[in-house]
Amino acid sequence: MRSAALFTALLCAAGSGVGAAAERPAPDGENLYRHGQLPTGALLAGSRDFGANVTGETAACVNCHRRSGLGNVEGNIVIPPIIAKYLYRTRQANVLDLTLPHVPGFTPNGWAYTDETLAQVIRTGVRPNGQPLNALMPRYALDDESMAALIGYLKNLTTEPVPGVTDTTLHFATIVTPDADPVEKKAMLEILQRFFAMQRDVIAAESRPMRASREIMYRVTRRWQLHVWELTGAPETWQRQLEDHLATEPVFAVISGIGRREWSPVHRFCEHNSIPCLLPNVDLPVVADNDFYPVYYSRGVLLEADLIATRLFDSTAVQPRRLVQVYRSNDIGVAAAEALATRAKAANIAVEQRAVPASPESRGASSSGAALKRAIAGVDRNDALVLWLRESDLAALRGDVPTRSVYISGLMGGLESAPLPVRWRAATLMTYPYDLPELRRVRMNFPLGWFKVQAIPVTAERVQTNTYLACVILSETLGHMLDSFVRDFLLERMEMMLSRRLVNGYFPRLGLAPGQRFASKGGYVVRLPATAGDKLLAQGAWSTP
Numbered sequence: 434m435r436s437a438a439l440f441t442a443l444l445c446a447a448g449s450g451v452g453a454a455a456e457r458p459a460p461d462g463e464n465l466y467r468h469g470q471l472p473t474g475a476l477l478a479g480s481r482d483f484g485a486n487v488t489g490e491t492a493a494c495v496n497c498h499r500r501s502g503l504g505n506v507e508g509n510i511v512i513p514p515i516i517a518k519y520l521y522r523t524r525q526a527n528v529l530d531l532t533l534p535h536v537p538g539f540t541p542n543g544w545a546y547t548d549e550t551l552a553q554v555i556r557t558g559v560r561p562n563g564q565p566l567n568a569l570m571p572r573y574a575l576d577d578e579s580m581a582a583l584i585g586y587l588k589n590l591t592t593e594p595v596p597g598v599t600d601t602t603l604h605f606a607t608i609v610t611p612d613a614d615p616v617e618k619k620a621m622l623e624i625l626q627r628f629f630a631m632q633r634d635v636i637a638a639e640s641r642p643m644r645a646s647r648e649i650m651y652r653v654t655r656r657w658q659l660h661v662w663e664l665t666g667a668p669e670t671w672q673r674q675l676e677d678h679l680a681t682e683p684v685f686a687v688i689s690g691i692g693r694r695e696w697s698p699v700h701r702f703c704e705h706n707s708i709p710c711l712l713p714n715v716d717l718p719v720v721a722d723n724d725f726y727p728v729y730y731s732r733g734v735l736l737e738a739d740l741i742a743t744r745l746f747d748s749t750a751v752q753p754r755r756l757v758q759v760y761r762s763n764d765i766g767v768a769a770a771e772a773l774a775t776r777a778k779a780a781n782i783a784v785e786q787r788a789v790p791a792s793p794e795s796r797g798a799s800s801s802g803a804a805l806k807r808a809i810a811g812v813d814r815n816d817a818l819v820l821w822l823r824e825s826d827l828a829a830l831r832g833d834v835p836t837r838s839v840y841i842s843g844l845m846g847g848l849e850s851a852p853l854p855v856r857w858r859a860a861t862l863m864t865y866p867y868d869l870p871e872l873r874r875v876r877m878n879f880p881l882g883w884f885k886v887q888a889i890p891v892t893a894e895r896v897q898t899n900t901y902l903a904c905v906i907l908s909e910t911l912g913h914m915l916d917s918f919v920r921d922f923l924l925e926r927m928e929m930m931l932s933r934r935l936v937n938g939y940f941p942r943l944g945l946a947p948g949q950r951f952a953s954k955g956g957y958v959v960r961l962p963a964t965a966g967d968k969l970l971a972q973g974a975w976s977t978p
């Protein structure tokens with residue numbers, strides 16, 4: 434089943450805009466390899482004996498051989514590594530050469546390519562030993578200039594150890610922004626530190642010397658080292674701080690991390706430096722279709738905005754006369770409200786955005802209450818009211834519910850423990866971009882059991898579980914990488930293995946098609962039970978808007 438699906442995907446090779454470098458103009462070889470564009474600007478064209486010819490983005494090598502050039506194996510389809518280092522050597526040399534790690538698609542052969550025979554196989558689909566390539570691989574009638582650029586690019590793709598990787602150690606960073614919630618931050622760091630300590634113990638228990646074991650069965654024996662990069666001051670200064678951290682502590686990848694209102698400087702830093710940034714605890718990620726390195730659990734509040742839009746505007750039910758949205762002017766609700774407003778306008782529904790001034794943490798609930806009361810004034814039962822508010826604001830809501838169509842964000846409002854006043858509970862719908870508590874209970878035995886064994890108190894369950902899951906995913910991905918510590922390959926392996934995982938904590942399933950950067954794509958809309966602690970009342974099935 435799986436390989437049939439892969440086969441179809443490869444056959445169509447839908448150009449997913451994998452990793453287009455937005456700002457820097459790509460040199461000729463990279464442009465051809467990744468985007469299917471020839472140096473002249475014309476489109477790359479590939480032909481196959483059985484038809485199904487491909488052009489442009491769909492013909493690009495990246496679709497099959499991947500951005501790293503290290504290929505892929507799935508079921509009985511083998512896509513070989515095509516970086517020059519592999520092609521220009523015989524298998525015999527490979528066994529002895531420890532700088533050439535094993536990758537799954539590598540097939541032994543007794544001969545080596547040259548510039549001429551490589552050009553020939555790309556043009557004719559026949560290997561120098563007379564063996565024709567699998568029909569899936571298109572033939573490319575490239576002119577000499579394009580061929581030279583392409584082969585030059587294959588020679589530049591590398592498996593050289595990258596910064597942050599030594600013979601004994603893999604270095605990782607985690608990033609903490611100054612506005613992160615202190616309890617959640619502490620909880621996240623504790624999980625990371627314990628997980629890394631556990632990984633070190635496993636490695637220490639392994640007695641075989643690394644080099645010898647690698648010749649026998651290629652395995653990851655390096656210990657992991659965590660660096661905590663705590664940012665300070667204004668977001669405009671973070672980029673600089675991150676560059677400084679990286680210069681003094683080179684890392685292979687960034688794992689987990691935590692932010693609150695602002696994450697985009699971190700995202701840009703990772704993309705700019707080609708560093709994988711894996712699964713941070715943030716509820717407003719950056720959505721940038723062509724970026725390759727930052728990977729998130731979900732689109733966070735933007736996903737919640739889509740869940741609300743689907744219910745309010747796409748259903749056959751009576752549509753609201755007007756959409757009124759309330760949010761703090763300095764919080765992530767601003768972006769969510771903007772996204773939802775765009776959907777409302779497309780559905781010809783009037784929108785009113787009501788920003789409540791930022792509240793310094795010191796101001797009490799009573800002044801919050803007054804500000805919110807003003808923000809909600811005039812809303813009537815024909816309106817839909819959406820509150821992009823945190824727990825303290827929800828707790829400060831007063832008076833009667835003005836309409837039966839009230840929505841709150843589960844991510845901002847505290848999910849099932851959202852502190853809504855009793856009168857509001859029954860009338861309010863909440864977006865819930867996780868699996869329902871009773872459906873995830875069995876899966877949660879894994880993280881919760883680990884916390885227990887490690888004597889880690891549960892102080893911020895969602896953050897702790899997602900951080901633990903990020904560590905487990907990293908560990909499994911590294912296991913699939915064998916010894917090829919290439920950053921692009923890390924992300925490709927993660928794309929490969931993620932959808933096969935079954936135990937994903939809060940998430941019913943995760944998956945990343947090549948180029949996708951949000952692993953969970955849906956959620957529920959629920960009603961809070963009359964009594965806190967009772968079951969959430971799901972309004973319909975899991976939906977992926």
Ligand code: HEC
Pocket residue numbers: 443444446466491492493494495496497498511512513514515551554555560565566567568569570571573583
């Ligand atoms: C639709 C998927 C697809 C695309 C696109 C594709 N390839 Fe391939 N390629 C394959 C497959 C599958 C094989 C393995 C064929 C076999 O083993 O018989 C292969 C094999 C090769 C080989 C032979 C490697 C060896 O070990 O002998 C080279 C070289 C190669 N491809 C280069 C390229 C280049 C360069 C591009 C882009 C211009 C490209 N491929 C685009 C699927 C693809």
